[in-house]
Amino acid sequence: MNKDIYLTGITTTGTPHIGNYVGAIRPGIAASRDPSIRNFYFLADLHALAKNEDPDAISRSTLEIAAAWLALGLDTNKATFYRQSDIPEIPELTWILTSMTAKGLMNRAHAYKAAVQANLDSDNADPDKGITMALYSYPILMSADILMFNATKVPVGRDQKQHVEMARDIAQRFNHHYGELFVLPEPVIDDNTAVLAGLDGRKMSKSYQNTIPLFAPEKALRKLIMKIKTNSLEPGEPKDTEGSTLFDIYKAFATPDETADIAARYADGIAWGEMKKLLFEYVNDHIRPAREEYERLMADPASVEAELRKGAERARSIARPFLDRIRDAVGIRSLATMG
Numbered sequence: 131m132n133k134d135i136y137l138t139g140i141t142t143t144g145t146p147h148i149g150n151y152v153g154a155i156r157p158g159i160a161a162s163r164d165p166s167i168r169n170f171y172f173l174a175d176l177h178a179l180a181k182n183e184d185p186d187a188i189s190r191s192t193l194e195i196a197a198a199w200l201a202l203g204l205d206t207n208k209a210t211f212y213r214q215s216d217i218p219e220i221p222e223l224t225w226i227l228t229s230m231t232a233k234g235l236m237n238r239a240h241a242y243k244a245a246v247q248a249n250l251d252s253d254n255a256d257p258d259k260g261i262t263m264a265l266y267s268y269p270i271l272m273s274a275d276i277l278m279f280n281a282t283k284v285p286v287g288r289d290q291k292q293h294v295e296m297a298r299d300i301a302q303r304f305n306h307h308y309g310e311l312f313v314l315p316e317p318v319i320d321d322n323t324a325v326l327a328g329l330d331g332r333k334m335s336k337s338y339q340n341t342i343p344l345f346a347p348e349k350a351l352r353k354l355i356m357k358i359k360t361n362s363l364e365p366g367e368p369k370d371t372e373g374s375t376l377f378d379i380y381k382a383f384a385t386p387d388e389t390a391d392i393a394a395r396y397a398d399g400i401a402w403g404e405m406k407k408l409l410f411e412y413v414n415d416h417i418r419p420a421r422e423e424y425e426r427l428m429a430d431p432a433s434v435e436a437e438l439r440k441g442a443e444r445a446r447s448i449a450r451p452f453l454d455r456i457r458d459a460v461g462i463r464s465l466a467t468m469g
């Protein structure tokens with residue numbers, strides 16, 4: 131049997147936070163150590179363009195996210211780790227797919243619909259106000275990312291599931307018209323990977339500005355953990371672990387035994403201040419070695435660039451010959467071969 135091919139992209143907006151770490155980076159690195167699967171991880175900087183970010187923020191985020199994966203131990207000899215914009219075959223495939231994707235399919239994309247709804251809700255005369263073509267056709271670029279490498283499994287968050295299904299639809303339609311070139315991908319949504327709450331108790335997310343950066347310097351990390359919202363129970367009063375952001379973050383880092391010990395201390399009425407101190411110390415100790423490596427890489431962007439170039443070379447050695455077959459299938463051919 132062929133190996134499963136796992137592929138996932140990380141949009142280069144923002145600084146990696148502990149929610150990204152437990153939800154995506156840690157499971158990704160673990161999967162890359164499994165010899166039964168082939169892994170592709172990439173920095174989706176062309177997708178970041180669609181989010182209207184400031185140019186310096188995009189390149190900064192690309193460096194930070196790449197450095198985070200490397201510092202945490204991604205083995206780039208096992209996983210192919212690259213930057214989307216280094217693979218010119220991807221935008222070319224995007225156009226080929228765009229040429230055969232129904233506009234109606236894009237009309238149904240949740241992200242686009244939500245943007246239209248927001249305009250309607252705020253009584254904008256133009257329901258498409260502020261919506262770029264990049265936002266609109268975002269799922270086609272994402273389909274090209276996936277289909278370019280014949281990914282079988284695409285680990286994503288729940289919000290991206292529809293996009294993977296669209297990639298599957300697009301692949302099916304292409305195969306029907308031009309022959310079986312693409313593998314049909316499946317989304318993988320892991321209900322076991324923790325979705326962490328942020329400082330205010332809502333899902334930790336850049337858009338809520340409630341994140342704890344994974345590699346915040348020690349002092350900043352302490353300050354942020356002290357800010358995490360709790361209820362007003364006094365020291366000595368038994369506390370519920372359920373719905374406690376402090377507990378959930380602890381659990382995401384600690385062993386099951388350590389987590390059980392903390393649950394017992396909740397029942398005994400541990401003070402919130404004490405729990406925060408303990409959580410800070412635990413996370414800080416856990417992160418320290420990777421943070422040192424992260425700081426080293428951040429101070430040496432050229433070495434990160436070299437890693438990404440190496441990954442791009444590997445990725446292109448697969449993408450180039452495959453795109454040549456796709457071009458031939460759709461009729462983009464050397465005339466010298468005709469006649």
Ligand code: TRP
Pocket residue numbers: 137138139140141174177271272275276284285286290
């Ligand atoms: N759109 C994804 C997100 O915002 C990132 C992404 C881009 C991606 N291309 C992909 C994920 C391909 C999986 C496969 O999270």
